[in-house]
Amino acid sequence: MRAFEQNWRKLVKLSALLRSERGTLALTFALSATALLLMGVGSMQLAMISSGKSKYQSAADTAALAAIAPTTDNNKMKEVAEKTFMANLNASERAAVVSFSVTTETGRVRSALISYTANQATMAPGLVGGSYTPISGTARARKADYRYVDIDLWLDGSGSMGVAADEAGRDKLRLLSKDDPDHKNCAFACHIPTHLKESNLYSTSEQRAHANGVKLRHDIMKESVQILIDELHDAYPRGLRARYGVARMAADWERQLAFTSDMDTARDFVGTFQLKPGWSSSRLTPALQTGGGTLSSGAGDGSQAKPEKFIIIVTDGMQFDWTAISPGPIGSTACQTLKEKGYRVGVVQLKYVRLDGDGAFEYWVKPYYDQITPALQACASAGYYFHADNPDEVRTAFRQLAKTLEESLRLTE
Template sequence: MFKRFLADRSGNLAIIGSLSLLPLLGTAGLALDISNAIKVKSELQGAADAAVVGSITDKSDGVAQAMAMSADGTVSLSETEARQIFNAQLSTTAVSDVPGQAVQPPPEDMETAARVFTVSAVKSGRDINVSASFSTLVPTTFLRILGKDFIRVDGVAKATFQSNSFMDFYMLLDNTPSMGVGATPADVDKLIAATKNASDAGSRNCAFACHIVSEKGDADKTSNYFVARKVGATIRIDVVAQAVAALTREAEKTETYTNQYRMAAYTFGQKAEDAKLYQVSKLTDDLKDIQTKVDTISLMSIPYHGYNGDQITSFDQALTRINTEIPAPGDGSTAAKAEKVVYFVADGVGDSYKPSGCTKKTTGGRCQEPIDVSFCKTIKDRGVKIAVLYTTYLPLPTNDWYNKWIKPFQSEIGTKMQACASPGLYFEVNPSDGIESAMKALFVKIIRSPRLTG
C-alpha cells in the first residue's frame, strides 16, 4: 500500500495550487498596494506643487514681504503660506509640518498619513525660490502577508518667482520745433489750410506750428503755433504730453508692489535761446504729480522764424546731459537697486551746430544727421536701458531744403533710432497711429511679466 501511495499521481494540481497560492496572492497584493502608493504620492505631489506655486503669486503676502526686504534672505510668509496651502489640499490627511520630524507609523484606519513636510523660501536678487519636500508611509493591505506593513513615498516640488523689477524711468521728450508738426494727417491738412495766406513766406502753407515769441517775451499771435491753437489743430508735442500722462496712469495700474516705478521727465528746453536739458519733473514715485507736471510741456519757443539757422535739435547734448542725471543702475531687486531706463521720444533728425564729428556733410558748421548712436552706446554701456519711441520723420518732397539735406538719409533715420534702443525696446509710430497706444505697448515690453516655473 505504501508503494502504491508513492506511485499515485492523482491530486497533484490541488497540492501545487495550494503551495502556489501564497506567492500569487503576494504578487497581486504587491500590484494593488504599489498602485495605491502611487495614487497617494500623486495626491501629495499635487498638493506640494500647489503649495510652492501658490505661496509666490504676485499678490501673495510672501512676495510683498520679499519686495520690502532690503537684502536677500528667508521669506517667512511664503513658507507659512506654502504650509497652509499644502494642508488645505489634504483635508483627509494628518500633516505635521515640523521640519525634519521623523516618519512615524500611521494609524491603520487611515489610508494615508503625511508625517513630514518641509519648505524653504529664499529671496535671491529678483528671484524668490521655494522648495518643498514631503515624506509619508502608506499602509499596505496584501503585502502584510509578506510582512511589509507600509510603503514609503516621498517627493519634492520647486518654483521660482521672478519679480517685476523696480524701475526708474527718465522720460526724454523731444519738444524742438520739428515736434510742432500736425499730430495726424487731418491736423496737417488743417494747418496747411490755415496758413496759406501767412505774411511770412516761411510760415505759409506750413504743416508745422512754429512757436514764435517776440523779443519782448510776448507771444506772437500771428505765429503758426497760435494759428494751430485757434483752428483746433493738435500737434505732436501735445499728443506726446498726453501720452506720457496716460503712461503714468498705466504704470500705477501695473504696479505689483508699492513704489515699484518712479519717473522723471525732461525736454530739450523751454526756449531756443536757452536750449538745454530741462527738468519738467524730478524722479518721483508720486506718479500723479508727474501727470500734473507733464501737462505743462509745450513746444520749444523761438524768437523768429529761422532763428540760429534752425540749429536747435542736439541729440548729442540731450543724451550726454541726461546720462549725468542717472545714477548707477541696479538689478531691480529693490527700490534702492532699481533698474534705470531712458524712455526717449523723438523724430530722429538732429540739427545743431557741429562743425566736426557730424556723420553727414555740414554747411557752415550746421549738422543735419540721423541720431549719432555713439551717444546712445555710452549710456547703454553703463547698464542703463534705452527705450525708443520713434515718431516717424515725415518726408517733405515739395521742400527744397528737405530734398537737399534730409532726403539723402531718410532711409537711415528709423534704422539709427532702432540702433540707439536696447534690444527689443524700439517702437515706431507714424502720424496716423496712436502715440498713446504706442507708448503703452513699449512700456509693457520694458517691464515684462513675472516668471513662474515649477
C-alpha cells in the same frame, strides 16, 4: 347550513386579505427604513468629506504661507511646509495622507505650490461605496519684493515736434496759414510766433493748430507718455514702484522735472510739456551727451537703494542746427555711452511726416530721411525700439513699451 358555509368562506377571504396587506405594509416599511438609513449615512458621509476637505485645505494654506515666510531659509522651505501641514492634522488625518509635494521658487519672487492627496475612511463601507474617499487639493503662496525703477523721460522739444502728427493735419495747417505774412503755408516748426492773429485769437501758429483741431507731433507725444505712466501705474499693486523724471532735448539737454514717485505729479507735468520757444534747433546728439554727463551708473538691482534705471527717448530722430552741427539722424555714440553705464534705453520714434515742397524740409531733412529709422534702432537697447506712423500707432507703441518694461521686471500676480 348553506348560509353558514357562505359566511365561513367570507371570513377566510377577509383573513387572507388582512395577512396580505400586513405583508405589503411590512415590506414597504422595510424598504423605506433602508432608504432613510442610506440617505442619513450618505449625508453624514458627505458632511465628513466636506469637513475633511476643509481641514486638509486649511492645513495646506497654512503650510504654503509658512514656506515663504521671511524666517524660512530657502533650503528649508519644503521641510517647513511639510511639518506645518502635518502639525495641523490629527493622528488619523496624518495617517490618511497618501501624497504630499512642494514646488518652490526663490529669488526676488518666493513661492510655494503644495499638492496633497488623502484617503478619508467612509462611515459604512458596505452601504456607501468603498472603504475610503480620496481627497486632493493644492495651495499656493507667492511673495514678491517691491521692484524699484527710475524711468527718465527724455522728450524731444525741438521745433520739428511742432509739425502735424499726420498728413491730413499737415495739409490743414498749410491751408490755415495761407495768409500768414511771416509763415505762409506753414507746415514746419508750427509753434513759432505769428503776426497774423486772426481777431487776436492766435499768438502762435501752434495755437492756431489747436483751435482748429490739428494734433501736432508733440501733442501725441504728451498723450502717449501719459499712457505709459498710466500703464505702469496699473502694475503698482503687483510690486512695481516707479519714479519718473522729465528732461527736454532741443538746443541742449534740460532737466525739467526731478524724479518723483507721485504718478499724478509726473502725469500732469507731461501734460504741460512745452517745446523750446522760438526757432529752436534740434541738437539731439549733443543733448544726449549732456544728459549722459549728468548720470552716474545705472546698473541697479531693483532695490529701493539701487533702483533699475531706464531712459525713454521720444523723438522724430532728426537733428539740425543750420550750420552749427551737421544735419542728419541722431548719433549712436551717445546712446552707446548710456547703455555702457548700465541704463536700458528705450526709443519711441514718432513719424517724421514728409513736408515735400517746404524749403526747410527739402534742404535739411530730405537728404537724410531714410537714415533716421536705422539710427534710432541702433540707439535703443535690444527689444526697446518702437516705431509709430500715426497717432493710434503711437499710443499702441507706448502700451507695448509699458508691457516690455513690466515683463523685463518679472512682475508677479
